[in-house]
Each structure stands twice: as structure tokens, then as C-alpha cells.
Amino acid sequence: MGIHNAGSRKSHTKEELRFEGFLRGKKLKLTGERMAILNAVFLRNSHFDAEALHASLRDKGGDISRATVYRTLDLLVQCGLVRKNSLGSSHANYEAARDNEHHDHLICLNCNKVIEFYRPDLETLQDEICKQKAFKPMHHSLQIFGLCNECKDKADESKIRNRVAQLHT
Amino acid sequence: MGIHNAGSRKSHTKEELRFEGFLRGKKLKLTGERMAILNAVFLRNSHFDAEALHASLRDKGGDISRATVYRTLDLLVQCGLVRKNSLGSSHANYEAARDNEHHDHLICLNCNKVIEFYRPDLETLQDEICKQKAFKPMHHSLQIFGLCNECKDKADESKIRNRVAQLHT
């Protein structure tokens, strides 16, 4: 198999335990690749894409195929340990789901910074809207695109205008 | 050129005038293809994708290439006559921007119905959040996925759960 837990971790982390339970429940196998990917995901502290994750696994010495990275990210999303977002780009972005608290995103069109926020009143309002439309909400995604405080003044107007038109939201 | 305005329209519609002005302003050319695409867009009454639009143009006798359809949709988005959304799928969806009023979407994970809504208080709340984060909002996208009134009871639990995991939001 050739892939070890990075570093000297001996005991199972919370997320390892959860993933193991998930796999067992579905009669899927607990492989070294799957655990290595899980751990690589939880080593990151912000959003990333499949390509970057694949690259970082390669750097750590393991040589896990892109296909397996995609397949495993998929499992992790199903299992609730990873969240999948687009952040306005046409390819998928992921983030470790450390707590269970969902959040939404402010995305800077100039520097690509992502600011997370959580507002219970926003969630409540959405539930209210759904109730009114007799709709049962199961998932939602709110992304606000614009300029962060640092970019407010120094952004190229027409470049930004063009980016807005190209957003994949 | 071989492409005519569908039907017997003689005078310019509001959106034709706007598109013409936009093109002139950018020193771009007013071609039959561009006008045919604009009109095909405004003939539709809901969301569509580039492929469907291309097909409907073919049916009307014009034979406009997919490339031109994409290029023109792009112009229409820049010009504000068309809105681009993803609605959770991995390919782009479009809709004619008939009025200037933006709206958000409820999307049924079972039957794919799209319900539009506009809530000023939701917009206000978002502005408030942005102000608090010193963020200048320019565009936003809120999509709520779930089950519509008709599908609430008859939806296959695991199929839906799987769709949520695959959403491209």
C-alpha cells in the first residue's frame, strides 16, 4: 500500500472515526488512500480544489491518482466531512467541515479572498420564505461577490465588470 | 445572410434597441445572428441552456453555430439583457432579464422545477452583512435546494441525498 498516516499520529482523530463509521455502514473498505486523503483535507485551513489536493498528496510522497482523489472527495461530501462549493468558478472547490455549522461566503472579485459568515437571522428568513412557498429546503448556497476592504479602491473597473459576467453561479 | 427576424415583427422591440445601443457603444457590429439569438432568448419564458437555445435556433431554420451562440450570450450578459445562473448543475443556465428586478431561486431536487422569488428584506439583510464586513457587494446568488410541494412526499430519499452531494453550487 505504501501510504502512511502523515507524521506521528497514533490515535484516531474525530474525523477519522467518523469516516470509518461511515465506510463500515456502507460496507465500503477502509483503505490507506482514503485515510490519506481525509487527513490531507483536514490539514488545510481554507478552500481548495481537487487539483491542489492531489498535488499536496503527491508532495507528501504518496502517489494517489486523481481519480481516487475525486472518488474519495465524493464519499467525504456524502459523509458530511467535506463541503463542496463553487465560489463562482466553473470547477469545484472544497473545504473541511470542521464544525457542523454551515456558513456563507463573501468573495472578492479582485483578490479572490473568501470571507465566511454565519447569520442566524438570514437562515431564519430563508426558512420563512420556503414555508411561504410550500418548499422544503434541504441545502442552500449564498455567495456575495464584490470587493473586499483592501480592493475597494484599487480595482480595475472593467476587469471586474467582465468577471461578474463570467461568474458561474 | 439568410436569417430573418422570426415572424412579422417590423419595429424594434425594447430589447433590440438596447442591444443595438450596447453594440454601437462598443463599436461592435449588429449582425443578423446576434439579433436572431436575442429574439430567441426573449421568446423563452424560463431558464434554458446554451444547447437548447442552439437547437431552437436550428429549428427556426437559421443555422447559427454553437460558438456564435456562446459568444452572443456572453455579450447579452455583459449588456444586462440576460442573466447567467447555474441552478446547481455543472453547466450554465440563462434567462432573459425582462425587468430589471433580480430574483433568487428555489430549486426542486426531484422534478427540477425552479421557483423564483424576490424579498427586499433579504436584500437589505445582505447589504447589512456586507457593511459589517466592510465588503462592497456587486452581485449575489442565492439558491435554495429542496423539494417542492408536489414532490415533498413522493421523492426517493437516497436519490435526493445523492443529488445534494453532487450539487455544483
Added chain:
DNA sequence: TTTTTTGCAAATCGTTTGCACGCTG
């Protein structure tokens, strides 16, 4: 006539898949 647009087909790019072999349970 000059400049932009078009259609075509090839190129991209992220993602998925079929298959033969390898590992887990």
C-alpha cells in the same frame, strides 16, 4: 476597404469511467 464576425473543427479542462490488477475484510 477595413474591421469585425462567423463557422468549423480542434483544443481545453475539469471530471468520470472501463478495465485489469491489487488489497481489504
Added chain:
DNA sequence: CAGCGTGCAAACGATTTGCAAAAAA
């Protein structure tokens, strides 16, 4: 040892692009 999982490379599907021919200004 019976299945699942993996890597590989090919397949995919939406979108984009280079280029020569065609149309608009």
C-alpha cells in the same frame, strides 16, 4: 478468496479558440 478499490488512460461534455472565409460599417 470474494469483493471492493485503485491506477491508468481513454472518454466526456461544456465551453473556448485559431483560422480562413464572409459580412457589416
